[in-house]
Amino acid sequence: QVQLVESGGGLVQAGGSLRLSCAASGHTFSRYTMGWFRQAPGKEREFVAAISGSGGNTVYTDSVKGRFTISRDNAKNTVYLQMNSLKPEDTAVYYCAADRVVMAAMVSRLQYRYDYWGQGTQVTISS
Numbered sequence: 001q002v003q004l005v006e007s008g009g010g011l012v013q014a015g016g017s018l019r020l021s022c023a024a025s026g027h028t029f030s031r032y033t034m035g036w037f038r039q040a041p042g043k044e045r046e047f048v049a050a051i052s053g054s055g056g057n058t059v060y061t062d063s064v065k066g067r068f069t070i071s072r073d074n075a076k077n078t079v080y081l082q083m084n085s086l087k088p089e090d091t092a093v094y095y096c097a098a099d100r101v102v103m104a105a106m107v108s109r110l111q112y113r114y115d116y117w118g119q120g121t122q123v124t125i126s127s
Helices: none
Strands: 003-007 010-013 018-025 032-039 046-051 058-060 068-073 078-083 092-102 114-117 121-126
Touching: 003 092, 003 114, 018 032, 018 092, 018 121, 032 068, 032 078, 046 068, 046 078, 058 068, 078 092
Parallel strands: 010 121
Antiparallel strands: 003 018, 018 078, 032 046, 032 092, 046 058, 068 078, 092 114, 092 121
16 A cells, blocks of 8 residues: 655745655655645646656656756655745645556656545745
8 A cells, every 4th residue: 555645845935945755655666756746725736746766857847847846765765846936826735646657658747647645735835
């Protein structure tokens, strides 16, 4: 049973930074792409970033490019999302997720590819 536990959310002012962490257990972590998604109030959940099992490939949604960095430490079974230059529109519940495909050839931004989800962590950016 794959379990994902996010942490690191909070309330910061615009322009500030946060680092989210997602600790995984129950699967061979390094073999799976990991992703971050977010859901703002009244909106659908959207893709933020994803990273391949080795960490060599990353993808980002356009709105966070240059501000957010996804990384992973396979020795610690943990994926991170470093968020800088935060904006009020980044306010959302952030979820980490694990791809269903082992050793996926492509890093996917499609939600249906991700079978395992954490409980989410709230990120609130004040203006």
